[in-house]
Every structure is written in C-alpha cells, then in structure tokens.
Amino acid sequence: MASNVQTGEKPITIREALSAALREEMLRDERVFLMGEEIGVWGGTYAVTRGFYDEFGPKRVRDTPISEMVIAGAAVGAAMAGLRPVAELMTINFAFVAFDAIVNHMAKVRYMFNGQFKVPMVIRTTTGGGKQLGATHSHSPEAVFAHFPGLYVAVPGTAYDAKGMLKAAIRDDNPVMFVEHSTMLQRRSAVPDDPDFVLPIGKSDIKREGRDVTIVTYSKGLEWSLAAADILAKDGIEAEIVDLRWLRPLDMETVFQSFKKTNRCVVVEESLPMFSVGSEVAAQLQDKMFDYMDAPVKRVNALDQPLPYASEIEMMALPDANKVVAAVKEVL
Amino acid sequence: MAGLNKTTLLDWYRQMVLIRRFEEKCAELYQQGKIGGFLHLYIGQEATGVGSVAALRPQDHAITAYRDHGLALARGLDPKAIMAEMLGKRTGVSGGKGGSMHLASRELNFWGGYGIVGGHLPLAAGIALKAKYNEEDEVVLCYMGDGATNIGYFHESLNLSAVWDLPVIWLVENNGYGMGTAVDRASGQVELHKRAVGYGMKDGGRVDGMDVIAVYEAISDAARYASKNGPVLMESMTYRFQGHSMGDPERYRSKEEVQRYAAGDPIGKFRQTLVEKYKDVAGELDKIEDAVVATVAEAVEYAENSPAPTYEDLVAHVYAD
Ligand SMILES: Cc1ncc(C[n+]2csc(CCOP(=O)(O)OP(=O)(O)O)c2C)c(N)n1
Numbered sequence A: 001m002a003s004n005v006q007t008g009e010k011p012i013t014i015r016e017a018l019s020a021a022l023r024e025e026m027l028r029d030e031r032v033f034l035m036g037e038e039i040g041v042w043g044g045t046y047a048v049t050r051g052f053y054d055e056f057g058p059k060r061v062r063d064t065p066i067s068e069m070v071i072a073g074a075a076v077g078a079a080m081a082g083l084r085p086v087a088e089l090m091t092i093n094f095a096f097v098a099f100d101a102i103v104n105h106m107a108k109v110r111y112m113f114n115g116q117f118k119v120p121m122v123i124r125t126t127t128g129g130g131k132q133l134g135a136t137h138s139h140s141p142e143a144v145f146a147h148f149p150g151l152y153v154a155v156p157g158t159a160y161d162a163k164g165m166l167k168a169a170i171r172d173d174n175p176v177m178f179v180e181h182s183t184m185l186q187r188r189s190a191v192p193d194d195p196d197f198v199l200p201i202g203k204s205d206i207k208r209e210g211r212d213v214t215i216v217t218y219s220k221g222l223e224w225s226l227a228a229a230d231i232l233a234k235d236g237i238e239a240e241i242v243d244l245r246w247l248r249p250l251d252m253e254t255v256f257q258s259f260k261k262t263n264r265c266v267v268v269e270e271s272l273p274m275f276s277v278g279s280e281v282a283a284q285l286q287d288k289m290f291d292y293m294d295a296p297v298k299r300v301n302a303l304d305q306p307l308p309y310a311s312e313i314e315m316m317a318l319p320d321a322n323k324v325v326a327a328v329k330e331v332l
Numbered sequence B: 001m002a003g004l005n006k007t008t009l010l011d012w013y014r015q016m017v018l019i020r021r022f023e024e025k026c027a028e029l030y031q032q033g034k035i036g037g038f039l040h041l042y043i044g045q046e047a048t049g050v051g052s053v054a055a056l057r058p059q060d061h062a063i064t065a066y067r068d069h070g071l072a073l074a075r076g077l078d079p080k081a082i083m084a085e086m087l088g089k090r091t092g093v094s095g096g097k098g099g100s101m102h103l104a105s106r107e108l109n110f111w112g113g114y115g116i117v118g119g120h121l122p123l124a125a126g127i128a129l130k131a132k133y134n135e136e137d138e139v140v141l142c143y144m145g146d147g148a149t150n151i152g153y154f155h156e157s158l159n160l161s162a163v164w165d166l167p168v169i170w171l172v173e174n175n176g177y178g179m180g181t182a183v184d185r186a187s188g189q190v191e192l193h194k195r196a197v198g199y200g201m202k203d204g205g206r207v208d209g210m211d212v213i214a215v216y217e218a219i220s221d222a223a224r225y226a227s228k229n230g231p232v233l234m235e236s237m238t239y240r241f242q243g244h245s246m247g248d249p250e251r252y253r254s255k256e257e258v259q260r261y262a263a264g265d266p267i268g269k270f271r272q273t274l275v276e277k278y279k280d281v282a283g284e285l286d287k288i289e290d291a292v293v294a295t296v297a298e299a300v301e302y303a304e305n306s307p308a309p310t311y312e313d314l315v316a317h318v319y320a321d
C-alpha cells in the first residue's frame, strides 16, 4: 500500500484526514474517482493525494490539463451519467474560472430537468489568505458558492470534521463544494479510523460552551475564535463557539439555541464583510431572535479591499484573535 | 444509400416533416402568448438533426444547446410531452421547469438542451468518460452551433477529449451565424472542422447538412471511429430559415440569401429523392404529412389540457433526497 495515511487513536492532521477519507471512499466504491491538476504524478498541490496515483492508477486518479471549466463541467457530466467524481480545483481562486459550470450546471441540472438527473459529485478546493500570495491568490469566497441553491458548501475546521464531512460529501447524491483551508492542513485532532465514520450534512457543532456570547464561525475563523475565547476566559467571559461546518445547508437552529442563552453574537470569518456569512447570520438573528437581542450583532472579517503581498500589512487586513476579543467586548 | 430500406427512409421523412410542422405550430403559439421565454426554431436544419440521430444506437448519447426541439423529436421524445413543456405544463418533459431550451430525457439518453453557449460541452466529455470508465461501447454525439466554437468551453472540452481518448463526436451545426454574427466575423479559421488539427483529434470534415442521407452516413462513420479511437470534430453545413429566436429583425442577412437557401429546403430535396427512387411514393408521403399534422394537433390538445405545475412542483428537485 502506497498510502501514507495512518488513522487511529493518535491525533492526525487535516491533510491526513482528507487523504484517509478519499482513500476509504475509493476503496469502498469503484465509481468514486479523482480528477484535477497535479493530483496524480505530482502527488497533489497540498499532498493530500500523495501515493494515490501509484495505489489506484491513472484511471481513478486522473491528472487533467489546466482547464478549470472542463474539470468542473466534465465532473458534472460524469456524475449525471452515474459516476461519483471528486474533482479538485487547486485553489478556490481558480474556481472563478469554473464559475459557470458550477453555478449553472452543477447546481441546476437536477432542478431544470425536473429531477431526471442526480449530480453526486464533490469539488475539493482550498481557501484562505495569509501566505503572501497577493490579491489574486488569497481569496476566501466560499460564501459566494453558498449563495446558490442546489449546492452544498462544506467548510471544515478540524481533522475530525474534515474526514467525516468529506466522506459524507462523497456518499451524498448532491453536489458539494468542499472548501479546505490551505494554512490549516497541518492541524491535528483525534479522528476515528472506523471506515463508516460519517458526519451529517448541514449540522453545525458547538466547539466550546459558554454563557456570555455566541461566536459563530467556520474554517480558519474557528482557530481565531478558540484563541479569543481563551483570552476572554481570563477576564471571566465565557464564549460559546458555534462552528457552522456547512454554509449550505446552514444550520441556524444551533445558532438560535445558543443565542437564546447568550443574547449576544459575533460572527467571525476570513471572507470579505459585504454579503458575507456574517451578513446572513445577522439578518436571520434580527428576523427570528429579535426578542432575545441585547446588543447589535458584530462581524469580524477581512478588510473590505484586496489583500497585499507584504506580510505586515496582509496580516493587518485579516482577522485574528485580538480582533475577535475586541468585537466581543463591544457587544458585552 | 446502402442498407437503407424504404421503411427507414420514409420514417426519416416523417421525422423531418414532424419537426417542421411542430415548430411552425410553436411559432404560432408563441405569437398567441401561449409559449413564453425564448423560442429558437430548428426549421431548415432538420436533415442534420434527423440524419445524425438516426446514426445513433439506443445506448449512445445526444446532448445539445437551446435549439433543441428538432433533436428531441428525432431522438423519440413524445411530441405531447415536448409541447407540454413548451406551454409550461407539469406533464412536460421537464415538468414545466425547463422550457423550450431545456428539454431532456434520461431514459432516451437525450441529455438535454442547454442555454449557456458551450456550457454542455464539458458535460458531454463527462458522459463519454463514464462510458470509457465503465468500458461500455457508447458514443456521445455533442451538437453545438458555429458560434459555440469560440467560447473557452470548446477549447477545454475538445482538448480533454483528445487527451483522454473519449468517444465523442463534436458536431458543429454551422448555420452561418451565431445570432447576427456571420462565421467569418467571429472565427479566424472559418472551416471550423479544421480546428481538429489543433487538438490532435480526427478531422471528420464537412458534410452537406441539408442532405439527410449524407449526414446519416457521415455520422455513422464518425460514430464507428469514435467508439474505437476517440473524438472526432466535424461540421454539418446547414442554414436556419427563421430568425435566431422569435422576434429577430434579421438585419444581418438579406431576404435574397434566405430565399436562396430556402430553394434547397432539406425536406423538399429529400421528397424529390424519394419520389425519384420509389415509383408512386407520393401518395404515401402525403399520408405521412397528414398523419404528422394530426400528431401535432394531438400534442397541442394534450398540452393545452394539461395542468400547470403547482407550488410542490416549484420547490421540488432543488436537491436529491
Ligand atoms: C455564454 C453565453 N453567451 C451569450 C449567450 C447569448 N446567445 C445565445 S445564442 C447565441 C448565438 C449562438 O450561436 P451558435 O452557437 O452559432 O448557435 P445557433 O443559435 O446558430 O444555433 C448567443 C450569443 C449565451 N446564451 N451564452
């Protein structure tokens, strides 16, 4: 076996969790195959599929030309026809090139032909800034994809979630945008090695319990929020952290339950502020939870502008734990 | 015409006349406001549609753009259910949710009409990949307009099909225009089939798209090639007698040009061929035409009497359960 993955009791990285999920699903179901740029011979831009080409061969680990439109679109056709493609877009920055295939066909062929087709496919891609890659390579636009009914959008923030959610995405009959954070792949947590460990689609998770404020977040935002909660705890402030895990379906029920207890909310995400997850959560809270509101909903986002190269100013533009702490203090 | 018997040829004639009468009726219903949205007629291109679909086996696949009524009829979708779709009824092929541009039948391997120019080309590659992956002997016939050859999807899809040796026939229905833009105003290489060279795939050449038998033979050859060796790019030279869609003022072409092509009407030409080949066939052809008129009338009646979709239909099938 060429796979470099070992799951078990000891904590594994998000990269290993993703790799294990892919490998287990490929072993379980012949119809599951991978396609994308540099996933095979190279071993994956982020090494998630290292060893797969040797283990599964070129039929099931399909290197593609640099052709995002046809990567997404051919996956749609293959899925409609009965295969279960897991396509990879090297980073979410290149998903814009495939936007039409994703929005018009991946999301809509089922509906517009009245349910004649299923589209059991996953597009895996990486998101996030903070790597000095400049304006074109530092986007976090996952909320853009969550705009469209017909798609599911997964945004895991731990190895445990990454594995269980990716397996769920591959097994589901609906198309999923599976968005991994490129700077979190080395983060570790304990992950079950049961090959049937699958997490439910569209279910958020309370990552920390608290009574004073609800922090709603996902992906990299989880890290900033957990760090902020530790800082706040020193001042006796107990933050409850709701990790959305999925932007669509969006599990607002868990947010509402938490909010009924805390009456205060801060939304933390790496994406731009306008038309963001924060905008949506705030809108739903004022609509459904008005009577429980003790303070305005605050949003912690990237600065509303492109990201630069120089590290000092790139980090100024991105959220961090201190910004989360400051926002929480504003709503208390 | 080797191997083509009279029954087959008369059936093709029936299909071509059916497409013509069906669409003339659609134009009428559009004027009356009973069909909404866009309506792109196939009139003039019937020989390309009928001849090419006739070359497919049941296990083969067809996929096209929004100018899809003719191909749907040729592939055997029920005229009643197509007309019901036109009228936005829940008995339509797409439940009244697709409309004229989005006809499909999973059962008949007719993978749909698509409204985004070129958007279905990668889907065709994916369907062909399924066949190859499962080692099934199936060919995908992917239709597109001349205009679609200039969108990025064309490049990426054709290249991938060549790299992966996918069993696809890329068939350009060259009707001279993409909306109002003539081919030589949009394409550097105006012989569109020649782009095959750039992808290292077989150049299937040009066929007279107004001659149903020639189209059948050319696509049959291409299908045999594609199922064994990989993709083919070819071009069917045709012409649309009507505007791009309903309400096109047709400022980009002259009446004389349209009349010149109309003189070579594929249905009239085919009728002539049949009359020359089979003595006394004229009466049979007339009977076919009458039967087609009745079929279209039945389709309209069925569609008009069908119920509109409901709220439950509106919200169904956004996701698979
Ligand atoms: C991506 C995209 N751009 C523009 C349009 C608008 N449009 C619809 S049909 C068409 C012309 C296409 O011409 P061609 O491919 O030759 O097909 P034909 O209509 O002649 O059958 C255009 C520009 C569209 N539907 N999709």
Ligand SMILES: [Mg+2]
Binding pocket: B145, B146, B147, B173, B174, B175, B176, B177, B178, B179
């Ligand atoms: Mg055209």
